[in-house]
Amino acid sequence: MVSYVIRRLLGLIPTLFIITVIVFSLMHLMPGNAFQALVGLNPHIKDAAKVIAQRMANSGLNLSWPQQYVNWIVNLLHGNLGTSFEFQQPVTTLIGTALPNTVTLALTAELIILIIGIPIGVFQANRVNKGFDISTSLFAVLLYSVPGFIFALFLIFIFSFTLNWLPSMGTVTAAVPWSGDLGDRIQHLILPATALALPSVAYYTRLMRANTLQVFFQDYVRTARAKGLRSGRVLFRHVLRNAIIPITTQFGFDIGGLVGGAVILEQIFTWPGMGELTINANLNRDYPVILATTLIFAVMVLLGNLIADILLASMDPRVRYN
């Protein structure tokens, strides 16, 4: 198992390299230029053309693309992501505050998805085509077919605006003694994480229901019953142990997707995460930030796939022994 993980990690290196090339090329294909936006449009700056040229030179943007790429990679390997054109701060600092917020949001959403989606799917499969199954299945289709941001607005309207139970902005309450307490943070997490989770809850419910139903009809489940095992053991040890395998894989794949999905919801909930940083950077052509955030999203996807593979190998001996 350990050697499997090490092999997989080494296998990521070429992929990462290719990703840096793609990210770098894509960014340079975007129209516009950072200093055009920052300087050119500012009426107080005289002789804008000269200032732009000066600042481009300072940032190394006048070099050839391959040279710029090499500089970026060398800095990257030293843990230096450059300095934001817009904020005049190291990109690592900006990401250092934004990334944990986004990861917290995404992981909380994953937790909600698993805790709600899996049991509902199993209950549905266990009493297939009975009242609970049919009603929750309809609800799941509804959840799944409505875009996440609609739920966000809906949740804000009900729980924040109308009932005033939960906050809908930021990560902490400002200017109160309990600001930033664990409880305060959790309260702020609930609505955005739920909005992010809801469409996937529906998807996981469907997936778990289908997997469980499929496993119910496997020969080895009949064998388990023929051994006289109690229905609880048959369900948990034989059915669910197999039905959960595709879920864990999906879970890994979704990590990258959820981080991406958080971008829009962060705007709605003014959540100071990667979403805000990314959108700003793209609007302002803040190259170092764009490069860094895009790279991080790509790494998240890779990491997710890696986690999916590791989970799969740990759950399925047929994969592990190949």
Next chain:
Amino acid sequence: MAEPLLKVRNLKTYFISKEAQVKAVDGVDFDVAPGKVLGIVGESGSGKSMTSLSLMRLVPGPQGRIVEGEVTFEGTDLLKLTERQMSDVRGNRMGMIFQEPMTALNPVLKIGEQIGEVLIRHRRVSKAEAKKQSIGLLRSVGFPRAEQIVDEYPHQLSGGMRQRAMIAMAMACQPKLLIADEPTTALDVTIQAQVLDLMRSLKNKNGTAIILITHDLGVIAEMADDVVVMYGGQVVESATADAVFDDPLHPYTTALMESIPVIDQDRERLASIPGTVPSAANFPSGCRFAPRCAMAQESCHQRMPELRELKPGHYVRCDLV
């Protein structure tokens, strides 16, 4: 004959849906004597598997249902037990092995756990004790490296080894009855013989009665003390193996025997019975074998024959013998 271990009377198992009523098992009677091998033979689709699953009350629901009958095992009608009481019988006093050793074992659990959980369930032994006994059981079904096999997964074993592991599992609690549904059909010929040998030696050692289901009369000839021939969800002939082989009475049994593979000019030839097994959703109204029977008369198509005792202990469902 001593009091039978298992008495099956008028067993009917149907698949009932809005569109159709499939009479998979339609009024089956037979006995299994303690410590003896009963062979059930018949072409594919004649209701053998559903009969055996009915005995274990494992008919696939919700459509499959035992609609009538009695299955008296060691004096108790199994069909009257609660599900919980029935689960105390399964794997404990009555074990079962299946045709496909490839799919009948759970792919993600170790062999040792799959055998051990039977002992934990019915014998209430500890995990460590279950593992120890699993090793002993694996050894008794002929595994040389039993200590390692307990920690291996099904995909690491060959088909024949998996069927041995299944047998070890089914025999773990030394059941009085082992039901084997086509246990060797999926295996190579040489492995088939080994598995049959193993079943025979376990039977002799533990006094376990066996219901051996197969479509292969050769296997029956080798193993069975008594024989039930099934066709169209019914018993068409039942007697001792000697009686069936020396003096087959039902035209279907005769036809089956003529279809045993014969070596003919360097190639194996299966002289199969012309026609096909009738669909259990739509049986002919008279004798179910009539459309394919060489001896069929007009009357055969009108009236369903009863199972009659033509000689002591020799039952036949045919009006013309």
